[in-house]
Amino acid sequence: MALLDATAISKAFAGVQALKAVSFELRSGEVHALLGENGAGKSTLIKVMTGAVTADSGTLLIDGHLVAHNTPALARSLGVAAVYQQPALFPDLTVAENIALALEGAGLWRKVDWKVRDRRARELLERTGADIAPERAVWTLSMPEQQIVEIAKAIGARSKILILDEPTASLTEREVERLFRVIQTLRGEGAGIVYISHRLDEVSAIADRVTVLRDGRSIATCEMRGVDRSELIRLMVGRDIDAIFPKREVPIGEVVLETRGLSCNASGVRDVTLSVRRGEIFGLAGLVGSGRSELAETLFGLTPADGGEILLRGNAVRIDSPADAIRLRIGYLPEDRRQHGVVLEMPVAANTSLANLRAVSSHGMIDQTAERDLARGYVERLRIKTHSLYAETGSLSGGNQQKVALARWLAIEPAVLILDEPTQGVDIGSKSEIHEMMVNLAEQGLAIVMISSELPEILGMSDRIAVMHGGTITGILTRAEATQEKILAMALGHA
Amino acid sequence: MFERHRREISLIAAILLLGAVLAAAAPGFFTFANQRDLVLANMPVLIVALGMVLVILTGQIDISVGSQFAICSVATGVFARMGLPTPLAGAAACLLGALMGALNGALVAWVRIPAIVVTLATMVALRDGLRWVTQGAWVENLPPGFQWFGQSQEVSEAITIACALALTVGVSWGLRNLAAGRVVYATGSDPNAARLAGVNPAGVVFAVFVITGALTGFAAVFNAVRFHQIPSNAGMGLELKVIAAAVVGGVAISGGRGTIAGTMLGLLLLGVIGPALTFLGLSAYWERAIEGGIILAAVSMDAVRVHSGKYGNVVGAQRA
Numbered sequence: 001m002a003l004l005d006a007t008a009i010s011k012a013f014a015g016v017q018a019l020k021a022v023s024f025e026l027r028s029g030e031v032h033a034l035l036g037e038n039g040a041g042k043s044t045l046i047k048v049m050t051g052a053v054t055a056d057s058g059t060l061l062i063d064g065h066l067v068a069h070n071t072p073a074l075a076r077s078l079g080v081a082a083v084y085q086q087p088a089l090f091p092d093l094t095v096a097e098n099i100a101l102a103l104e105g106a107g108l109w110r111k112v113d114w115k116v117r118d119r120r121a122r123e124l125l126e127r128t129g130a131d132i133a134p135e136r137a138v139w140t141l142s143m144p145e146q147q148i149v150e151i152a153k154a155i156g157a158r159s160k161i162l163i164l165d166e167p168t169a170s171l172t173e174r175e176v177e178r179l180f181r182v183i184q185t186l187r188g189e190g191a192g193i194v195y196i197s198h199r200l201d202e203v204s205a206i207a208d209r210v211t212v213l214r215d216g217r218s219i220a221t222c223e224m225r226g227v228d229r230s231e232l233i234r235l236m237v238g239r240d241i242d243a244i245f246p247k248r249e250v251p252i253g254e255v256v257l258e259t260r261g262l263s264c265n266a267s268g269v270r271d272v273t274l275s276v277r278r279g280e281i282f283g284l285a286g287l288v289g290s291g292r293s294e295l296a297e298t299l300f301g302l303t304p305a306d307g308g309e310i311l312l313r314g315n316a317v318r319i320d321s322p323a324d325a326i327r328l329r330i331g332y333l334p335e336d337r338r339q340h341g342v343v344l345e346m347p348v349a350a351n352t353s354l355a356n357l358r359a360v361s362s363h364g365m366i367d368q369t370a371e372r373d374l375a376r377g378y379v380e381r382l383r384i385k386t387h388s389l390y391a392e393t394g395s396l397s398g399g400n401q402q403k404v405a406l407a408r409w410l411a412i413e414p415a416v417l418i419l420d421e422p423t424q425g426v427d428i429g430s431k432s433e434i435h436e437m438m439v440n441l442a443e444q445g446l447a448i449v450m451i452s453s454e455l456p457e458i459l460g461m462s463d464r465i466a467v468m469h470g471g472t473i474t475g476i477l478t479r480a481e482a483t484q485e486k487i488l489a490m491a492l493g494h495a
Numbered sequence: 496m497f498e499r500h501r502r503e504i505s506l507i508a509a510i511l512l513l514g515a516v517l518a519a520a521a522p523g524f525f526t527f528a529n530q531r532d533l534v535l536a537n538m539p540v541l542i543v544a545l546g547m548v549l550v551i552l553t554g555q556i557d558i559s560v561g562s563q564f565a566i567c568s569v570a571t572g573v574f575a576r577m578g579l580p581t582p583l584a585g586a587a588a589c590l591l592g593a594l595m596g597a598l599n600g601a602l603v604a605w606v607r608i609p610a611i612v613v614t615l616a617t618m619v620a621l622r623d624g625l626r627w628v629t630q631g632a633w634v635e636n637l638p639p640g641f642q643w644f645g646q647s648q649e650v651s652e653a654i655t656i657a658c659a660l661a662l663t664v665g666v667s668w669g670l671r672n673l674a675a676g677r678v679v680y681a682t683g684s685d686p687n688a689a690r691l692a693g694v695n696p697a698g699v700v701f702a703v704f705v706i707t708g709a710l711t712g713f714a715a716v717f718n719a720v721r722f723h724q725i726p727s728n729a730g731m732g733l734e735l736k737v738i739a740a741a742v743v744g745g746v747a748i749s750g751g752r753g754t755i756a757g758t759m760l761g762l763l764l765l766g767v768i769g770p771a772l773t774f775l776g777l778s779a780y781w782e783r784a785i786e787g788g789i790i791l792a793a794v795s796m797d798a799v800r801v802h803s804g805k806y807g808n809v810v811g812a813q814r815a
Contacts, residue, residue: 052689075632302691326693340691345684354681354692364674408692 002061003028003161003192004049004080009058011044016425018044020216021058026161026192030211033203034226036213037236037488038288038453040268042196046163049194050082051075063160080164081154087146091139095149096121098138102201124152128182135483144175147376151182162186163194168202169289177218180206194388198287200229200492212236229494230485237455237484245460246436248443252463253278256313256417256447257330258297263307267294268471271308273493276416276447281438283462286491291471292451293335299449300332301325312415326355331409333402335420335451341405344394348386349375351404356412383433399430406437417441418449425456435461455484469493501795502745506760512770513764521774529770532699535652535721537766538659539714539740540736541759545666546707547737548594548758552670553696554683554750555610558736559595560711561622564730567592567715568624572634572725581720589712595621596708600696600701618734634725642723645721653716662710663810667755677770679703683750739786740765743793765789 004026004115011019019041026032036044038041048060051070060067062078069247074140089098100117103327119131121134138146147167154357164183169458172428178382183193185220204224209426211221212235219235220251251263258275264412269291276282297303299310301319307317312328319325325332342351353360356455360371386396402422409417423431438461442448452458458465461480467490514814517524543560550557567588573582595617602613643651670676678699681689685694719725744761767787769782 058725160681300691321693321695322691323693324696332691334691340685340688343681343688343692343751346680350680354677354689354694357677361674365679366672366674372633 002026003063005059005061005086006045007059007061009045009048009055009060011048011053013044013057014235018216019048019055022216022218024218025212025221026194027254028160028190028192029187029295030208031187031193031206033197033207033210034213035200035203035210035232037455040213040236040386041216042213043165044216045482046082046165046168046196049075049086049161049163050080065197066464076157079158079160080163081157081159081161083150083154083164083167085169087143087150089138089146089149092137093362094135094137095141096134098149099124099134099153101158103156115424120156121152124156125149127185129178130150131366144179145170146437147171148178151179151489155186158189161192161194162377164195165196166196166455168199176202181391191261200232200491203232204229230489233485233488233492233494237488244375245457246432246439247281247461248439250279250439250443252280254313255451257299258311258314259308260311261308262295262298262305262310264294264298264303264305266306267291267298267303269294269298270471271307272473274466274473274476275309276449277414278445278447279442280463281442281448281461282447283458283465284468285455285458285465285487286468288453290468290491292468293420294471295468296332296334296420296449297302297449299325299418300330305335315317326412329412329415331355331412331414331416332417332418333405333409333420333422342401342408344392344401346393347390348384348393348396348404349389351408352378354409355408359411376413378410382407382410382437395428397427399426399434402434404432406434410441414446416447416449420451421453422450424453455487458482458487467491502757503754503760505796506757506764508786509525509677509761510764513767515776517771521771521776522668524698524771530686530743531652531700533766533770535545535587535655537762538655539718540733540740540766541659542662542714542717543707543711543733544664544740544762546612546703546710546756547734548746548753548755549666549670549703550610550707551738551741551746551748552683552750552753553700554686555700555703557596557599557610557614557704557707558623558734558738559599559618560615560707561730562618562625563592563708563711564683564715564718564733565728566595566625567712568719568725569634570630570728571716571719572637572641575638576634576636578638581641581664584641585713585716588716589709591704591714592708592715594708596705596711597701600704602644603704604697604700619687620804629727629809632729634721635654637723638724640719651720655721658717659711662713662795663755663759670755673701680751683752687750719798727772736762738764743789743792745797747797748794761793 006024008021049056052071096117099121128148212219255275262272286292301321301324304320310413353371384403385400436470465482466473569740571588602608603610682696682699740762741758744757
C-alpha cells in the first residue's frame with residue numbers, strides 16, 4: 001500500500017529545473033533511501049512532500065488523498081514529518097515544551113497542563129529509547145539528542161511518513177545504532193520512512209528500497225538487496241555533460257601554493273597536503289560538508305590554521321586574516337555570493353577596488369579617475385553588464401555580480417585564486433564566460449583552486465583533482481585518470 | 496539625479512516651505528540676532544553629528560555622546576582653572592572624549608557587546624559619575640581668558656562656525672575620497688563581505704567610536720567658551736537630537752547608507768522647527784511631537800523605498 005505517491009513532479013527555481021518529472025513511491029512499513037549527488041534534487045523533492053515548496057506540475061497522493069496545493073500545515077495533518085540535519089527546535093524552551101508546541105492545538109489562552117505535557121514527553125522519548133529528561137532546555141542537548149527530540153515530535157504527531165535528511169551526519173556509531181533501532185520499530189508499526197544519506201553502508205544496512213536521483217530526474221528505483229555499491233555509484237553519476245568546456249592545455253610551471261599537514265581544529269580541516277602550480281587549475285571535489293569550503297577559508301585566513309604549514313613559492317607564510325592573504329596575493333571568491341562576495345549596496349566601481357584600495361589611492365586618498373579606469377577595464381574585460389560603473393552592485397544580475405566579485409580579485413593581481421562554486425546559480429552564458437576567463441587566467445600564470453559540486457565542471461576544467469572527505473584529502477587524480485565514478489567513490493569515503 | 500538625492504531634495508523643499516511660512520507669518524524670525532543664536536546653538540550638535548554619522552554608517556549606535564559631552568565640558572573648565580591655556584584645555588578635553596570613545600569602541604568591536612547596550616551603560620555611568628564627582632556644582636570662576644577664547648565675542652563665534660564648517664566639509668570629503676571612508680561604508684553595508692575584502696571591521700568600528708568621542712570633546716569646548724560658567728548637566732538629550740538629525744537626513748540606521756550633507760539638512764530642519772513654532776505663536780509643547788512626526792515620516796520614506804524599490808523582492812534562487 002502506498003503511503004505517498006508522487007508522479008511526474010516538476011519544479012523550477014528562477015529558470016533552473018530542479019526536478020524533472022520525478023516519480024517516487026513510499027510504501028507502508030518500508031525504509032526508502034533517496035540517493036543522489038549534491039544538486040540532484042533530493043532536497044527539493046522532500047520540500048515538495050513537506051509542503052515547503054509547491055510543485056509546478058505532477059500529482060501528489062499522501063495517504064490516499066490527492067494533494068493539489070501542498071502546504072506545511074496540510075502535509076503535517078496528513079502525517080508527514082521531516083527531521084533535518086539541523087534540528088529546528090526552540091533552544092530556550094524545554095524538551096517537553098518543544099514537543100508540546102508541535103502537538104497541542106491552538107488557543108492562546110487555554111490553560112497548560114504541565115503534568116500531561118511532561119508525561120507525554122517522557123513517553124515519547126522512551127519510545128525512541130533515548131535517555132533525555134523532558135525538563136532540560138534544548139540548548140543544553142547535543143545535536144544527536146536534538147534529532148531524537150525531533151523524532152519524538154514526529155512519533156507524537158502519529159506521523160506515518162517520516163523523512164530523515166542526513167540524520168547520521170553528526171552521530172557516533174552507537175548513536176547510529178540506536179537511531180536504527182527506532183527506525184526499525186517505526187517500520188514495524190507500519191510507518192514509511194524516507195531516508196537520505198551519503199553513507200552507502202548505512203543505506204544498505206537499513207533501507208528496503210532505493211531511488212536514485214540525478215540532475216533532477218529519477219534514474220532508478222530498486223530493491224536494496226538487488227544492487228551493490230558500485231552499481232549505486234554508477235547510477236548516481238553519469239550526469240549528462242551537456243556543456244563543452246573551453247579547457248586548453250597551458251604550460252604548467254613551478255609550485256606556487258603548497259600546504260603540508262594543514263589543519264584547523266575549529267573548522268574540521270585535518271592534515272591537508274597539496275600543491276598547486278603556476279598555470280594549473282586544481283579542482284577540489286567532495287560532498288557538501290566534506291571540508292572543501294573550510295579548507296579554502298583556512299587558506300584565506302578566515303579560520304586560521306592551527307597546525308601544519310602553508311608555503312608560497314617555497315617560503316613558509318602565516319595567514320591569520322584575509323588581509324594577510326590579500327597581501328600575499330591570494331584571492332578568494334566565496335560560495336555565498338549573494339551574502340558576502342560583493343557588498344551589494346556599494347557601486348560596481350567601489351566593489352572592484354575594495355580589496356586593493358592601495359592601488360587606486362595615494363596617501364590614503366582615492367584617485368577617483370584611477371578607480372574609474374580600473375573598474376571600466378574589468379567591466380569591459382569581463383563583459384560585466386551594468387548601465388553605469390556607479391550602479392549599485394545589488395541591482396545587477398547574479399552572473400554579473402559574480403563577475404564583479406571576480407574583478408575585485410583580479411584587481412589585486414593575484415598569484416593564487418580560490419574559486420568556491422564559481423558558477424553556482426549562474427546562467428549558462430555567464431557560466432561559460434567564467435570558464436573561459438579561468439583558462440585565460442591560468443594561461444597568464446595564475447594558480448587556480450576551484451571548488452565545485454558539479455562533477456562535469458570538475459572533470460572538464462581541472463588539471464588535477466583532489467577529492468575531500470571528512471575534512472581531509474582522500475586522493476588526488478590527474479585529469480587523465482579521473483572519472484565521475486572514481487571521484488564519487490572517493491567523496492563517499494569508499495576509496 | 497532625483498532618485499539619488501531624493502532625501503536631500505525633499506528636505507530642502509521642506510525647509511524652504513517652512514522658511515516661506517515664517518517669512519509670511521513671522522518675519523522677525525529672520526533677524527540677524529535670531530539667526531546667529533540659532534546657528535551657534537546648533538554648531539555643537541553638528542560637530543557631534545559628524546561622529547554619529549560615522550558610527551551609524553558602520554551599523555552601530557552611540558547614545559552616550561550626551562554624557563561624554565557633559566564630562567568634556569566640565570573637564571575643559573577644570574583644565575582651564577588649573578592654568579592651562581584654553582586651546583590646550585580644549586585639546587585635553589578632546590583627548591578625554593577620545594578615551595571615552597575608545598572604551599565604547601573596544602567593548603563593541605572586540606568584546607562584541609551590542610552597541611546599544613554598551614553605550615546605554617556608559618551613558619548612565621558617565622552621567623552619574625560626573626554628578627557624583629561634581630556634586631552637581633557648576634564650574635565657575637573661570638580664568639578671564641577662557642570665555643570667547645580670550646577674543647571678542649564676534650571673533651570667537653566666527654572661529655566656532657569656521658571650525659564646525661571645516662570639520663563638516665572635511666568629514667564629508669573624507670567619506671567620499673579617502674580609503675578610510677570607503678571602508679566605513681563597506682563595514683556597515685556588510686561586515687562579512689568587508690572582512691573578505693581584507694578590511695578589519697572591528698578596527699573600523701573601534702576607530703569611529705574614538706573619532707566620535709574626540710569630536711564630542713571638540714563640540715563641548717566650543718560650547719563651553721560661550722558662557723562664563725559650565726553646567727555639569729550639559730548635553731542632556733544631545734544623543735537624541737544627533738541621531739534624529741542623521742536619520743531624518745537619510746542615514747540608514749542599519750548602516751552602509753547616508754551622507755553628511757543629508758545629515759546637515761536634517762539638523763537644519765529639526766533645529767529650525769522648535770524656534771519656528773515659538774515665532775509662529777504655537778505652543779512650544781508641540782515641538783517634540785512635531786519632531787517625532789518628522790522622524791517617523793523620514794523612516795517611513797526609507798521603508799517604502801526599500802520594500803517597493805529594486806531591492807525589494809530579491810529572493811535568491813533556491814537549489815536542491
